[in-house]
Amino acid sequence: MLELRHVSKSFGNKQVLQEISLHVANGEFVSVIGPSGSGKSTMFSLIGGLLEPDAGEIYLSGENITNKRGFISYMPQQASLFPWRTIIENVLVGQELQGKKDYERAEAMLERAGLGDVIHAYPHELSGGMKQRVAFIRALLSPQSLMLLDEPFSALDEFTRTDMQKWLLSIWEDDEQSILFITHNIDEALFLSDKIIILSVNPAEIKEVIEVPFKRPRDEELLLSEEFLQWKRKIMDVIQY
Amino acid sequence: MNTSVLKKIWRPFLAILLFIGLWEVATRLFSIEEWLLPAPSDIVMEARSVIPTFLPHLQSTVTLSVSGFLIGTTVGLGVATILHLMPRVRETFFPFIIISQNMPIIVLAPLLVIWFGFNALPKLIIITLACFFPIAVSALGGFTQTNRELVHYMKMMGANKAQLFWKLELPHAIPSIFSGLKIAGTYSVMAAVVSEWLGAQKGIGVFMTLAASSYRTSRVFVAIIVAMIISLAFYGLILLLEKFFIRWQQKGENN
Known part of the structure; x- marks a missing residue:
């Protein structure tokens, strides 16, 4: 589905990304993990078409989308909802930009996501976790088949975060969307993904790609299992090495 | 709700009453001539007798300031x-706009009359000039201060320039536009009255000049008070519109 081929990017003299090649298959959940400042957000801007790589190409379903916009759907770190729009109007933004609005589907999706009571509320009436849910639904409802999620839960407290991860899986597992997910939280990456890409810093290179063997659907028990902890240790070793 | 409004309003209301009372007493105590400073009661009497003949003037000024305000708003938003x-x-023209604002309108007025004559056009130009600047500057400020995260989101989602403007920047700027x-609403009344001094058949400005030149000071005060009321009414109307347009913000924090 998404393919990066030898993508490099530098700002001035500072090389940020070096020879990044990665692959996200149809319906796959891929996490990119690495320390802050490892150029993860730059990578997203490249895939989103806001920046042009110095070298390399980006393909989506076989089509070259290097430096082209509008091919991916996006969920930022902050919920970034429009304060003057109600929740239902907010989740329809992505569709509006591409032309067609499907009000019924949005309504049904919000119901299913447990947001049925706040369809006509304004964002300021919602808690931080609820706003993130809305932002995720907005990304999911956008017509593009690949979602980029940029550390979406990093601003939430630990309790809300675990809830959100379970909730995200429950919504996403019914769907066919592919996800590329940025995080610096190892637990989060392991719990959610099919594949974890570990980046190094200065410049960011791909250190290792780890296939996560856990079966779906996953639940909270997994977080405390021996197997989970072993994988976590393995990833930490790779990062520290 | 009504009691809370009353609680808020009684202090300033009392202060105004006190002020008017003092004024009344002072004019009587020091027996000040009416042509110099009329007592509030004189002004009320004058208003009663003059209102029927005053109405056409009032109407003319209101029409003038409303049309000037609407043109000024359109031009201001367009320019912004x-x-x-x-x-x-x-970059090229912003300095010009700033300079244009530092030119006193009253100085410009005679020039406009020379160029365009005594009809409505120079008056509308004056009001437009007075209104357009605050609107243009506030709208421009609103556009440029658009939340960066929202802009980033829109760009990542592939929004083009027009979508970015209509769906994000314009709605985002509405509070500052207001x-x-x-x-601009209060400027427009002032500018309308000033423009009528230049020469017109009707209007509060005309009424005022006529009254002043014949030392009918009570009438001048009637005109001033009416101008104030119009100005306040404009302000109130815009406030209502604002409440309607940004009702999403009423209860919560400003995001």
Whole structure:
């Protein structure tokens, strides 16, 4: 589905990304993990078409989308909802930009996501976790088949975060969307993904790609299992090495 | 709700009453001539007798200031939009706009009469000039202060320039546009009265000059008070519109 081929990017003299090649298959959940400042957000801007790589190409379903916009759907770190729009109007933004609005589907999706009571509320009436849910639904409802999620839960407290991860899986597992997910939280990456890409810093290179063997659907028990902890240790070793 | 409004309002209301009372007593105590400073009671009497003949003047001024205000708003928003969407144009022309505001309108007025005559056009130009600046500046400020995260989201989602403007920047700027509108609304009445001094058949400005030149000071005060009331009414109307347009913000924090 998404393919990066030898993508490099530098700002001035500072090389940020070096020879990044990665692959996200149809319906796959891929996490990119690495320390802050490892150029993860730059990578997203490249895939989103806001920046042009110095070298390399980006393909989506076989089509070259290097430096082209509008091919991916996006969920930022902050919920970034429009304060003057109600929740239902907010989740329809992505569709509006591409032309067609499907009000019924949005309504049904919000119901299913447990947001049925706040369809006509304004964002300021919602808690931080609820706003993130809305932002995720907005990304999911956008017509593009690949979602980029940029550390979406990093601003939430630990309790809300675990809830959100379970909730995200429950919504996403019914769907066919592919996800590329940025995080610096190892637990989060392991719990959610099919594949974890570990980046190094200065410049960011791909250190290792780890296939996560856990079966779906996953639940909270997994977080405390021996197997989970072993994988976590393995990833930490790779990062520290 | 009514009691809370009363609680808020009684102090300033009392202060105004006290002020008017003092004024009344002072004019009587020091027996000040009516042509110099009429007592409030004189002004009320004058208002009663003069209101029927005053109405056409009032109507003319209101029409003038409303049309000037609407033109000024349109021009102001248009200019702000153009300057915002074309940064080059903004760099080139923004200094001109600032300079144009430092030119006192009253000085410009006779020139406009020379160029355009005594009809409505120079008056509308004066009001437009007075209104357009606060609106243009506040709108431009609103556009450029658009939340960066929302802009980033829109760009990542592939929004083009027009979508970015209509769906994000314009709605985002509405609160600041309204603060410009409130200033422009009060300017428009003042500018209308000033423009009528230049020469007109009707209007509060005309009424005022006639009254002043014949030392009918009570009438001048009637005109001033009516102008104030119109100005306040404009302000109130814009406030209502604002409440309607940004009702999403009423209860919560400003995001």
